[in-house]
Amino acid sequence: MAGMPGSDRSGNDKYTLEDASADSMLKLIIFGPPSAGKGTQAQRLSKEYGLPQVSTGDLLREAVAKKTPLGVKIKSYLDTGRLGPDDLIVQLIKERVSKPDCAKGYLLDGFPRTMGQATELDKMTDIDLVLNIVVDHESLVERAVGRRICMKCNSVYNVTSNPPKKAGVCDKCGSELIQRDDDKEATVRNRLKVYQEQTAPLIEHFRKKGNIVDIDGSKGIEGVYSQMTAAIEKVRK
Ligand code: AP5
Numbered sequence: 001m002a003g004m005p006g007s008d009r010s011g012n013d014k015y016t017l018e019d020a021s022a023d024s025m026l027k028l029i030i031f032g033p034p035s036a037g038k039g040t041q042a043q044r045l046s047k048e049y050g051l052p053q054v055s056t057g058d059l060l061r062e063a064v065a066k067k068t069p070l071g072v073k074i075k076s077y078l079d080t081g082r083l084g085p086d087d088l089i090v091q092l093i094k095e096r097v098s099k100p101d102c103a104k105g106y107l108l109d110g111f112p113r114t115m116g117q118a119t120e121l122d123k124m125t126d127i128d129l130v131l132n133i134v135v136d137h138e139s140l141v142e143r144a145v146g147r148r149i150c151m152k153c154n155s156v157y158n159v160t161s162n163p164p165k166k167a168g169v170c171d172k173c174g175s176e177l178i179q180r181d182d183d184k185e186a187t188v189r190n191r192l193k194v195y196q197e198q199t200a201p202l203i204e205h206f207r208k209k210g211n212i213v214d215i216d217g218s219k220g221i222e223g224v225y226s227q228m229t230a231a232i233e234k235v236r237k
Pocket of ligand 1: 032033034035036037038039040041056057058060077078079081082083084085089109110111112113117143144146147148156157158159161162182191217218219220221222224
């Protein structure tokens with residue numbers, strides 16, 4: 001697999017596998033286009049490795065729902081599938097990862113998404129592994145349009161590939177499932193375009209640092225999960 005840790009990560013320091021486990025810290029990025037399955041996998045990995053899932057999308061949706069000052073500013077970006085301003089997003093991440101539950105590492109889901117955000121992240125910390133989910137764009141549109149989420153516990157379902165036991169009800173907390181406003185087909189296609197233009201170029205940035213691994217996202221949820229845990233185990237040893 002190309003670009004596994006062990007090669008040069010940042011500056012001239014040589015990164016070794018021991019670095020990841022030396023202080024039992026693990027910092028991961030789940031990367032990929034809209035609806036690739038980042039949130040689905042992040043929730044499982046979070047449980048498996050005891051790492052908090054830090055999802056910019058979830059944090060922003062929560063801010064919008066609560067009508068906080070950030071939520072009011074960011075709402076129109078979410079509704080249209082545009083990326084929020086880097087300064088707001090970086091501030092949000094800095095505040096979140098400085099909380100005590102992130103002291104032993106975390107799992108970034110949906111951040112960074114622009115070169116500006118990646119540069120700020122590089123100044124903040126080193127990342128052990130970027131899990132890059134690769135899926136063709138037509139499947140992504142289908143996945144997004146069929147997605148249903150629980151606004152209470154953020155669990156993710158799909159009406160075809162991952163339905164809840166009872167239609168419209170969260171298996172985990174019993175709350176009502178909703179369709180995200182930005183999961184309408186036209187908005188999804190715009191999000192894919194934004195991804196292609198502003199976020200996909202980061203793959204090259206991670207390849208240069210040597211900490212990215214490609215994950216075949218066309219497999220089912222279990223198949224994707226086992227590829228991810230195999231890659232993580234390599235950096236934990
Ligand atoms: P965000 O919530 O991060 O949206 P996204 O990146 O577009 O990702 P999604 O949540 O759509 O998908 P996912 O990859 O998590 O897939 P999921 O697991 O749900 O961001 C929303 C908005 O917030 C952005 O548009 C932007 O405006 C703003 N924003 C967020 N971060 C930002 C940042 N850093 N900078 C600026 N703005 C930012 O799965 C999708 C569906 O597929 C589900 O139904 C699931 O059940 C199904 N599924 C999952 N895996 C599989 C599989 N292997 N096979 C079949 N189906 C599957």
